[in-house]
Amino acid sequence: MPCIKGYTSLFFESSNMAQRVAPDGGNKKTSRVRVAVRLRPYMSKQDKKDEGPCVRGLDSQNLEIINWRNATETVKYHFDVFHGEQTTQQEVFLSSVKPILPHILNGQNASVFAYGPTGAGKTHTMLGTSEQPGVIPRAVREVFNLVKAKDEDEGWDYSIGMSYLEIYNEKVLDLLSPGSQDLPIREDKDKNILIPGLTHTPISSFSEFDKHFVPASLNRTTASTKLNQRSSRSHAILLIKVVRTQRAFPHRQQTGKLYLVDLAGSEDNRRTGNQGIRLKESGAINLSLFTLSKVVDSLNSGTAVRVPYRDSKLTRLLQDSLGGSAHSVMITNIAPEYKYYFDTFSALNFAAKSKLIVNKPFIRETVAVPVLPVKRSREDHEAGGSGTEPHKKRQKEEKKTEQDGSSPSAFFHSPSEPSVMDRLIALEKLMMSCQDKDRINMLKDVAQSRKEIQELKEKQREFESKARLFNRLAGEKSTDKEPVFKNNTVPLQRKQSNATKPIKQQAVVQPLQVSQLQPLQQLAVVKQSVCVKKKKKLSDPVEPPGGKENILENAWESQLNTSVLEQSRHKILQILNTGTLKELKGLQQIGDKKAKLILGWREIHGHFTKLEDLVKVEGMTEKRFSSFMKANILSAMGK
Numbered sequence: 001m002p003c004i005k006g007y008t009s010l011f012f013e014s015s016n017m018a019q020r021v022a023p024d025g026g027n028k029k030t031s032r033v034r035v036a037v038r039l040r041p042y043m044s045k046q047d048k049k050d051e052g053p054c055v056r057g058l059d060s061q062n063l064e065i066i067n068w069r070n071a072t073e074t075v076k077y078h079f080d081v082f083h084g085e086q087t088t089q090q091e092v093f094l095s096s097v098k099p100i101l102p103h104i105l106n107g108q109n110a111s112v113f114a115y116g117p118t119g120a121g122k123t124h125t126m127l128g129t130s131e132q133p134g135v136i137p138r139a140v141r142e143v144f145n146l147v148k149a150k151d152e153d154e155g156w157d158y159s160i161g162m163s164y165l166e167i168y169n170e171k172v173l174d175l176l177s178p179g180s181q182d183l184p185i186r187e188d189k190d191k192n193i194l195i196p197g198l199t200h201t202p203i204s205s206f207s208e209f210d211k212h213f214v215p216a217s218l219n220r221t222t223a224s225t226k227l228n229q230r231s232s233r234s235h236a237i238l239l240i241k242v243v244r245t246q247r248a249f250p251h252r253q254q255t256g257k258l259y260l261v262d263l264a265g266s267e268d269n270r271r272t273g274n275q276g277i278r279l280k281e282s283g284a285i286n287l288s289l290f291t292l293s294k295v296v297d298s299l300n301s302g303t304a305v306r307v308p309y310r311d312s313k314l315t316r317l318l319q320d321s322l323g324g325s326a327h328s329v330m331i332t333n334i335a336p337e338y339k340y341y342f343d344t345f346s347a348l349n350f351a352a353k354s355k356l357i358v359n360k361p362f363i364r365e366t367v368a369v370p371v372l373p374v375k376r377s378r379e380d381h382e383a384g385g386s387g388t389e390p391h392k393k394r395q396k397e398e399k400k401t402e403q404d405g406s407s408p409s410a411f412f413h414s415p416s417e418p419s420v421m422d423r424l425i426a427l428e429k430l431m432m433s434c435q436d437k438d439r440i441n442m443l444k445d446v447a448q449s450r451k452e453i454q455e456l457k458e459k460q461r462e463f464e465s466k467a468r469l470f471n472r473l474a475g476e477k478s479t480d481k482e483p484v485f486k487n488n489t490v491p492l493q494r495k496q497s498n499a500t501k502p503i504k505q506q507a508v509v510q511p512l513q514v515s516q517l518q519p520l521q522q523l524a525v526v527k528q529s530v531c532v533k534k535k536k537k538l539s540d541p542v543e544p545p546g547g548k549e550n551i552l553e554n555a556w557e558s559q560l561n562t563s564v565l566e567q568s569r570h571k572i573l574q575i576l577n578t579g580t581l582k583e584l585k586g587l588q589q590i591g592d593k594k595a596k597l598i599l600g601w602r603e604i605h606g607h608f609t610k611l612e613d614l615v616k617v618e619g620m621t622e623k624r625f626s627s628f629m630k631a632n633i634l635s636a637m638g639k
């Protein structure tokens, strides 16, 4: 079959020949972008520390990921579809892609794009292997099947053609004609997107498609080898165009376009330390992915005055197939291993932003169920559990990180990545900067959640007093009893890394009744607090982590007058509990970030009952806490 190239090819559509039609007989209907998330199977070779997965599916729409702020909690997300590790290529195709294909036979446009970090399974999903073909081969086969199944009597003739290109460094390159120059993107008066000069090859069967597609894909891979991983640095876009022409007068012609897109990896290039040409590539990738997120966001929020299609080549190209009456599916690929944690978290937030539930994962500080005071199991009680073990563990890990950067939490607080924390906070802020409508809804959610939290607290108190009464009557010690409520879900927890000394943990879901959580399950974040079997209570005399040095460091307290010391401690506690951001920042060693974390902690947990509770705030180790105390007490005393 000859290739038809150039401006006069089938790809050029004049408005009287190929019209785009609105669905439902001209009734303008906007379909939002459907968001599916696919979790690839856990690969032990990707998890050298044997930490287990950091993310898992809950059901066909929900998943949870360990909370980076507190590893004993998870953040939950809700999507249109969640494809778990066991989901087959066939199932992904049937549920997420097949339903949109009939539209392109009716002159409508559609797009399927795979988004996610490098190594998370985008190419597997889109391309697959000969044994497990992915979305592209299945979709093309299905388009041929649909055309074949069309009734002759309907009076239309169909022709199918393909183009294949990549966007590399904001350049549009023709993969069916390697060596071609950057191609321009144009728009005709009917708002059809055109690429003059792009090869468009008519295809009449799947095997013909394969004949062109396979070598063209190799073009991309070959280029990748030459240009230092070019393939993963570019967006590959396959266009399947179906033109149908009416046999009888007036010989109307309609064109439907299907874009199948394997996006470049969304991994953060600052972390990979890219330089030179790779830095330039990453700039281009970030620009296009960021613009894509803005476009999807504004399409789904429905409030945008201007959808920023023109801000990148990728979105400009997809303009007529993304939004409006087009049918679009975004498959976000994620990987379960901890080493992908940050990228997974970002990808999920991007995907969540692409849905109407935008921002929900980030209202957790105001809506999450607080850790309610509950009775512990005897085992936990005897062990002196105060719920601070995870913090201690983290502190230990942090300490180790400083030494060799190999602990699990190196991921969260690696000194080699000083910006990770800032970026996560910035990411949250970005997510919070939603449209007004969303903000109002969000505020309503927050108000509603607060009310529910209050009710839960009251219920909890009521249950506790009933339990006390019951125990008194039964003449038993309440601590010998099982928790009043039990949740059978095994919490998602990070396994001890082989690299760190395992501390035996026994995770017990805190006895909050499942039904109590029901109203909050609508929210994107639900806390799963765990009591951890531990050896020490924070209030117990703690052996200074730094040994002798610390004993000397702590000796200053014994030289002070006890009542003055108490007064200063009281004052500090008061600021921690009631201080504004400015007042908190007025404390020694509390900067903007820490002050915000304190406010966040207060928002969730209420007041600090004692100063030592401060170590529960993210990043506040015991060592930092003693240094904080010393600085503030001495400062309060004017020393």
Ligand SMILES: Nc1ncnc2c1ncn2[C@@H]1O[C@H](COP(=O)(O)OP(=O)(O)OP(=O)(O)O)[C@@H](O)[C@H]1O
Residues within 6 Å of the ligand: 039, 040, 041, 085, 116, 117, 118, 119, 120, 121, 122, 123, 124, 125, 231, 232, 264, 265, 333
């Ligand atoms: N659902 C899956 N089932 C089995 N194996 C998978 C699955 N998803 C991905 N893989 C495997 O994981 C590895 C990485 O997947 P893949 O190459 O598709 O990632 P990618 O996101 O396209 O990465 P890149 O951005 O670097 O191209 C491959 O070996 C692939 O076969």
